[in-house]
Amino acid sequence: MFSFPALAQQGAKSDVILQLNGDELTGKVTEISDDAVKFTYAGESLVYSVKKADILKITYGSGRIEVYNKPALASSGSGNGRSQSNSANPTNETADHHNKIAILPFAFVKDGQKAADELSNVVQSACFTFLSKHAGVLTVMDTRNTNAKLIKAGVTRENIQGYTMDDICNILGVEFLVDGTVMLNKVSESSLASSTYSDKTKYKTNERKDNGYTSANATNYANYETTISVDIYSDKGNNMFSQSRKSFFKTQDAYQNAMEYVLKRSPLYSK
Numbered sequence: 060m061f062s063f064p065a066l067a068q069q070g071a072k073s074d075v076i077l078q079l080n081g082d083e084l085t086g087k088v089t090e091i092s093d094d095a096v097k098f099t100y101a102g103e104s105l106v107y108s109v110k111k112a113d114i115l116k117i118t119y120g121s122g123r124i125e126v127y128n129k130p131a132l133a134s135s136g137s138g139n140g141r142s143q144s145n146s147a148n149p150t151n152e153t154a155d156h157h158n159k160i161a162i163l164p165f166a167f168v169k170d171g172q173k174a175a176d177e178l179s180n181v182v183q184s185a186c187f188t189f190l191s192k193h194a195g196v197l198t199v200m201d202t203r204n205t206n207a208k209l210i211k212a213g214v215t216r217e218n219i220q221g222y223t224m225d226d227i228c229n230i231l232g233v234e235f236l237v238d239g240t241v242m243l244n245k246v247s248e249s250s251l252a253s254s255t256y257s258d259k260t261k262y263k264t265n266e267r268k269d270n271g272y273t274s275a276n277a278t279n280y281a282n283y284e285t286t287i288s289v290d291i292y293s294d295k296g297n298n299m300f301s302q303s304r305k306s307f308f309k310t311q312d313a314y315q316n317a318m319e320y321v322l323k324r325s326p327l328y329s330k
Contacts, residue, residue, distance in 0.1 A: 074098065074117060075118045076096065076117050079128060086098050086103070095108045159235070160190070160199045160235045160237065161199075161236055161237070162236075163239075164183045167241045168240070180202070185318065187199060214230065224296050225294055228293070235294070235327060237327070239289045240287070242285070244283065281311075286304070287317040288302070300327075302321050302325075
């Protein structure tokens with residue numbers, strides 16, 4: 060007798076949200092407010108929110124259909140069939156963010172000065188290489204695609220502080236965002252001296268001629284103190300994880316060990 064309700068629940072059809080950009084979200088609509096629809100993906104419990112402005116229609120499991128917006132007609136002033144207001148605002152074309160990660164270029168500060176963009180991109184690439192191997196079911200966006208999307212949206216290192224993290228997630232179309240900073244400071248210098256001796260001996264008519272010589276070399280080494288900070292945000296703008304780590308090593312690339320240490324303790328890491 061108790062098996063009938065369970066079977067009926069399992070056989071229930073899912074609700075389908077069709078967005079204006081053509082994406083279909085399959086799951087269960089849990090709540091409808093004035094400007095948004097909340098739903099869960101099939102087989103999951105996490106609640107997501109979708110703006111009504113981005114929804115074409117909802118087809119409920121019962122068969123009932125609710126239409127929220129009609130497809131935009133091609134504008135004579137737009138060559139891509141989109142209105143000018145939509146093309147200027149990337150958040151109007153929000154894609155399915157589920158299980159997607161993007162890594163921002165790391166801020167890199169060396170001896171109190173902002174380092175070149177190349178150093179920021181090197182750390183970003185190192186983070187991508189490590190995290191993509193340990194992301195489990197998550198998908199890590201290639202850093203080239205990440206940076207290209209930011210450039211197209213007009214987001215630069217100089218103005219990124221003017222965007223919230225959920226803004227950036229919507230621009231990149233991801234659910235999670237990795238943001239980090241590397242602080243590199245030279246704390247000391249050391250010199251390692253070495254010397255060599257060569258004894259060139261020639262024998263001629265029982266006479267020994269010694270042409271030996273000595274040379275000395277000195278190599279200077281700079282010792283650095285490296286601290287890395289990593290923050291992870293969700294597409295709701297929430298800071299899910301924040302941790303810093305000072306590296307034990309004193310080389311310029313010591314950030315890599317510290318970064319891997321922090322990422323292994325983040326919610327995005329999977330063995």
